[in-house]
């Protein structure tokens with residue numbers, strides 16, 4: 001019985017890890033239909049405040065590269081609208097930037113005057129994201145309708161990996 005429960009525990013962990021593995025980030029187009037622009041006084045602060053960014057999300061800057069660009073800068077330069085030493089510069093007019101770290105990611109348009117007129121963006125990835133539906137929803141039933149003895153061995157084999165999985169799971173829980 002204990003072994004069976006352990007095996008089921010491993011299966012549960014595998015299912016949860018599988019969910020992590022297949023989860024894809026959201027893609028957000030900055031400014032929605034307006035894009036990345038100085039026209040229309042887009043409130044990019046409000047735009048980002050209405051989103052809950054998570055690791056793996058991709059933000060897309062769409063703009064006319066003749067008139068704008070995207071520069072990632074540090075906080076002080078974001079505040080001062082100083083784009084003289086950006087962390088990175090994007091100029092294609094259709095820049096997809098993956099957000100892979102927690103905390104703030106600051107972007108400005110490096111064309112003189114544009115940041116001052118509001119073309120600046122702060123993407124903040126919170127350390128503890130709100131719970132996802134996958135955790136509150138019941139887990140889906142196993143693929144095999146009635147678990148027969150032949151269905152057990154693959155999971156039992158995974159028992160040897162249990163310490164690794166637990167460690168990985170713990171790390172995810174701590175740092176997600």
Ligand SMILES: *[C@@H]1O[C@H](CO)[C@@H](O)[C@H](O)[C@H]1NC(C)=O
Pocket residue numbers: 080082083084085
């Ligand atoms: C912009 O930042 C650079 C250093 O990153 C500094 O040398 C320069 O004086 C700043 N310009 C203004 C206008 O603050």
Ligand SMILES: *[C@@H]1O[C@H](CO)[C@@H](O)[C@H](O)[C@H]1NC(C)=O
Pocket residue numbers: 062094096
């Ligand atoms: C921007 O690139 C994405 C793919 O990365 C594409 O789907 C989209 O149509 C492009 N938009 C423009 C305006 O080129």
